[in-house]
Amino acid sequence: MHEILIVEDEEFLLRALQDNLKEEGYGVQVARNGEEAIAVVSTKKPSLILLDLLLPKRDGFWVLGELKKNPEWALIPVVVLSNLGGDNDIKRALQLGARDYFVKSQHPIGEVVEKVKYVLEETPRA
């Protein structure tokens, strides 16, 4: 079973993502800030990460940087879910290795789930 790590500090967004991904049969891990995210990844490497950018303590950009540094983690696909919609934020996240970028308010949750499925099908299993 694929494990998805959701990094999100807003409880209701977290809940909506959790319910929809579990419904699709995915295992779900949760982190509410950047440090927690890296701690989870160190313990059990997920198949995919859904990453918010504005987070308490360490933010999503920091998480992307940490993942990139470690060859074990660098290939985990990361889909950014953020309400930062500025061109610079998007460019920066993609440069740091994010696979895709969703401005949350502009996409139905169904599209996020579809994206997860699509990326997992594309990514060879480690």
Added chain:
Amino acid sequence: MASEGRGMQDAEAILYSIGEAVSEIDRSGRIRIFNRAAERLTGFAAREAVGAPFPRIFQFFHEDGSALHYGFIEEVLAQGIENVLPRDAVLLTRDGERVPVTGSAAPVVSEGQEIGAVVVVRDIRRERELEKIKLEFLSLASHQLRTPLSGTKWLIETLRDGKLGALTPRQMEYLTFIYQSNEQMIQLVQDLLTLARLEGEGHTVSVQEFSLKEFMEESHSFSRSAAERKGIVLDILCAEEDQETKVLSDRAALKTIVDTFLANAVNYSPPGSRVTFSGAREGEFAVFSVSDQGIGIPREERPLIFAKFYRASNAKAMKPDGTGLGLYIAKFLADAVGGVIQVESTEGKGSVFSLMIPLRRRGTARSLAAP
């Protein structure tokens, strides 16, 4: 006459005391009058300025440091016309500071003779500062507003799609209303954010090449589902020989403009009607048109439809929740990419919105913010 003499003295006192920098320059280009506000603004004392050639005291540039492309004061002296400073003008002060300013220059006419130019310049640092604070606030507020809105959106979608069990038809109906209302709020926040960005920074044109056909298909697929939901047929028309015409322009800006036309056509047309989206090459231009059989625009309101937040009275009655920003943003972007928007409309019959753009827009440029 004594009273006239007194009048002149008063006028001079007023001129010296006025809060805006005022200077008179004679026909030979030397400064004759230099008031207190001019001293404060430029850093030059009146005794240094008076008698000096004006280019030594008044040095204007664009914000990016480039020279003005016209002689702001020179043209007034030489041609007797009135000039205004460009929107992004700065004045280089004696201390080397660049102060954002607005200003005008006009000929001074005495007894039918042009005897020089009068220049009025105003320091707009404070306005700029306030504008910046306003935009920062708007941008932050928009981001903060999106978070709870996207939460509501996703939670409703989860409920609506039956992930938590079946809903009764009435529950579903209510949920749909809540969802639509939330989507309107998301759109409003989105438009406000776009507006804040455009008015703050202007639009940075970024050019890429694409074919008429691929551009039209993208916009068509974006709007088709909204049209279908409303029972409107959305046709797409592009002559075979024009389909592969290459356009070099700002694709994202064009898409925003065309999407606005299409969304308006769908929003303001009755179910069962037809919307036609056509694209064609006309010489060195590409023209995209969206025509509908909708409510049209009342004649007397037509000049107002591109104004910020303006909504035509019949549009408001039909769809109370629009933002009134779509066409304002579209016009702004059209100006930035060198395009022209045309509107034909008959109230009660329908409208045609067209965008005409040059096929090849050279290089990248930064358009100025709208006035």
